[in-house]
Amino acid sequence: MLKTTLIAAAEAGAAEILRFFNKEFTISNKEGVNNLVTEADHAAEKAIIAVIKNTYPDHQILAEESGEMKQSSSYKWIIDPIDGTVNFAHGIPLNCVSIGIEHEGEIVMAAVFNPHLNEFYFAEKGKGAFLNDKPIRVSDETQAIKACLVTGFPYTYINEPNGPLEIFQRFVRKGVPVRRLGSAAIDLCWVAAGRFDGFYEHKLEPWDSAAGYLIVEEAGGKVTDLIGNKFSVYQHKVLATNGKIHDEMIDVINNNKEL
Numbered sequence: 001m002l003k004t005t006l007i008a009a010a011e012a013g014a015a016e017i018l019r020f021f022n023k024e025f026t027i028s029n030k031e032g033v034n035n036l037v038t039e040a041d042h043a044a045e046k047a048i049i050a051v052i053k054n055t056y057p058d059h060q061i062l063a064e065e066s067g068e069m070k071q072s073s074s075y076k077w078i079i080d081p082i083d084g085t086v087n088f089a090h091g092i093p094l095n096c097v098s099i100g101i102e103h104e105g106e107i108v109m110a111a112v113f114n115p116h117l118n119e120f121y122f123a124e125k126g127k128g129a130f131l132n133d134k135p136i137r138v139s140d141e142t143q144a145i146k147a148c149l150v151t152g153f154p155y156t157y158i159n160e161p162n163g164p165l166e167i168f169q170r171f172v173r174k175g176v177p178v179r180r181l182g183s184a185a186i187d188l189c190w191v192a193a194g195r196f197d198g199f200y201e202h203k204l205e206p207w208d209s210a211a212g213y214l215i216v217e218e219a220g221g222k223v224t225d226l227i228g229n230k231f232s233v234y235q236h237k238v239l240a241t242n243g244k245i246h247d248e249m250i251d252v253i254n255n256n257k258e259l
């Protein structure tokens, strides 16, 4: 039942994404110059929440655009109606619906759906990760110097030691390919699918990471913060890898080791 509702909710959100993609829609700004929200974000979020409420009226919801609906249930749906809104607004087909279900503080089920590529990622705690119903696994790369990485940059720059550009520079100066797709949920799923060996970012929110986190872990990968602490969707810094390059990535990110 939970899985059926999750899939239906992700599909309902994706239908709204496709309805507005490359068409006319209103755009407004949130905090930060390029932190956009479009009519499609609101429409997708509304469609997703309607599906959930229909089956689980008492479940809690934490959604990017409408915030938190606290209720008594031990289930919480963590929703990003469009992850990759800037891509969406520019007609770039790298954006998705991302939904993670938290139960008693743990993410237990997750869906990320990019309808443009028809890629539906799903994971359930202890039961593996899937792309369009086929099991996926992280890559086997064992050396960071040979890795293909992906990252993202926040809407407002973080000026701190080992900040986003410093780390980017550290890898790029050694010739390591570091991609920047513009959707953290897709970045995480592509680590899970073995396309990337690692992903890091400095300022994610729960709706960016909740689903992708479980999908990476269930695909055999590892997710922590940037210094190797246990991951929580409620803190901002994320390192997700195939597990094999994780410790080396932490050393390079924290400038404890030269690549």
Ligand code: IPD
Residues within 6 Å of the ligand: 080, 082, 083, 084, 085, 086, 151, 152, 153, 154, 155, 181, 182, 183, 184, 185, 201, 203, 204, 208
């Ligand atoms: C953003 C994307 C982007 C990441 C930003 C997020 P949004 O989410 O995931 O890749 O770099 O930190 O805020 O605004 O498109 O939902």
Ligand code: CA
Residues within 6 Å of the ligand: 080, 082, 083, 084, 207, 208
């Ligand atoms: Ca997001």
Ligand code: CA
Residues within 6 Å of the ligand: 041, 064, 080, 081, 082, 083, 084, 085
């Ligand atoms: Ca969003």
